[in-house]
Amino acid sequence: MSEKVKFGRSKVFFDTFHRRPGPIKKNMHYCPGCGHGILHKLVAEVIEYHGIQENTTLIAPVGCAVFAYYYFNVGSISVPHGRAPAVGTGAGRANPESYVISYQGDGDLAAIGFNEFLQAANRGEKMTVFFVNNSNYGMTGGQMAPTTLPGQKTTTSPYGRNPETEGYPTPVCEIVNSLTAPVYIERVALTTPGRVAAAKKAVYKGIQNLKERKGFSLIEVVAPCPINLKMSADQVNEFIEKQMLNYFPLGCLRDKTAETPEGKLPPPVIRDEEAVREILFPLRNENAVAADFRNTSGIFDQELRVKIGGFGGQGVLSLGVMLANMARLRNFNVSWMPSYGPEQRGGAACCAVTVSRKAIPSPIIDRGGNLLIAMTQAAFDKYIGELREDGILIYDHTAVKLPQLPATMKTYGIDALDIAGNQLGNSKFANSVLIGALAAVLAENGMNEADQADFSNAFKEAVEEKFGKKPGAVEANINAYAAGLKAMQK
Ligand SMILES: Cc1ncc(C[n+]2csc(CCOP(=O)(O)OP(=O)(O)O)c2C)c(N)n1
Ligand code: SF4
Incomplete structure (x- = not known):
């Protein structure tokens, strides 16, 4: 290696360096002598x-x-x-x-x-x-x-x-x-x-x-x-x-450099999403869910990537689970990924749900969300960036103030907590109110009548599966669903 002695900075460095934030304005990130x-x-x-x-x-x-x-x-x-x-x-x-x-x-x-x-x-x-x-x-x-x-x-x-x-x-x-x-x-x-x-x-x-x-x-x-x-x-x-x-x-x-021949990195195997799905999830048996699976329900025919955000205690995670279970009961593929802080109640909570006819390679929504349900301003601020420009936003009307959003985005406000707490007597039904509201939103966005009915049936079955032994709870959640549907239809 022969190289001229050089003064100044290598071109591989940035032209300007940011200093470390803090009171001492001269500090770089590394300590002196590091x-x-x-x-x-x-x-x-x-x-x-x-x-x-x-x-x-x-x-x-x-x-x-x-x-x-x-x-x-x-x-x-x-x-x-x-x-x-x-x-x-x-x-x-x-x-x-x-x-x-x-x-x-x-x-x-x-x-x-x-x-x-x-x-x-x-x-x-x-x-x-x-x-x-x-x-x-x-x-x-x-x-x-x-x-x-x-x-x-x-x-x-x-x-x-x-x-x-x-x-x-x-x-x-x-x-x-x-x-x-x-x-x-x-x-x-x-x-x-x-x-x-x-x-x-x-x-x-x-x-x-x-x-x-x-x-x-x-x-x-x-x-x-x-x-x-x-x-x-x-x-x-x-x-x-x-x-x-x-x-x-x-x-x-x-x-061993001298005796090792020059090589190259192996070519990438994966170039498109379909190939990823096939490699990660090869169909192994006739019951695996594939595009042509004997599934007559169309409720999630369009892959739905949903982010639900709010604070702990609002039923954010169980809303996601309910949605995922509805899809599972109709043989769609499902992923549900919760994320919440150490606080039991009151802290931020969110979950990502994907339902699809196709296998789901990753539960992460990132910027590809079709639907955002935001129960708090903080959740809206944090996750709106994950909603596609043609996505659907359902938000709590009282809690969230909307800024200017792309005209292609469809927004639906509902006072889910108020309906659950004041009309139905318990704010824990807010999640079922929101699924009812979602049913109305999907109907307005092209879901046909048969699928609308099936969506309601799937909800009922999911609730029965969860609360089967508590008929009161089943009825209360179905009422909450109906209240949300009605409120959103208005
Ligand atoms: C999974 C995880 N565990 C622990 C930490 C906390 N953590 C951040 S930097 C660090 C030590 C890094 O030391 P070293 O790798 O020796 O690098 P150096 O700072 O000495 O250059 C630790 C333990 C973390 N960020 N993530
Ligand atoms: S001197 Fe030690 S603590 Fe300071 S930047 Fe270097 S490695 Fe980190």
């Missing part, structure tokens, strides 16, 4: 050198690594703790043009994500992993990591790590070196200019392997985290040199 900044610089310069900026996908999980997306002007995916190699596998398989870099901390890679990391290494995924070993969980304030040294004090090992109870530091490179697939494994450090130059060579090789699709490369970077180690920059360098490197010796553990 190793991430040095490694970022090396990685950016080498990506630029290899000319792969356009197609680079840099995956950083939580941890201080996550800030990478403020600096690298490449395709960035931030992922949950430990999940970068798994997401990187998917990103590479879906887009064989991409060059996948996984950039992970030691808590992330060697603890919560160790299995996924090892599996990716063992599969020889064509990705390059930068592993920042700073001997602690940096972002969360310096807890013990798998790389913490025996005797090292951290917030969760205040008397020093005791190998008898907490084990020994995890030698990640050595473990990966016991696998067959990886092509390149090297451990470097950032303590002196000479070490940084050696680190850059390793970064260069890792990214060249990536460009040539040679296979899995791992570069462990023993890096300073002066803030959490409560040391000055000099002290932390000394700690690394005199203590960390005893456990994490520097050097190249494996380099």
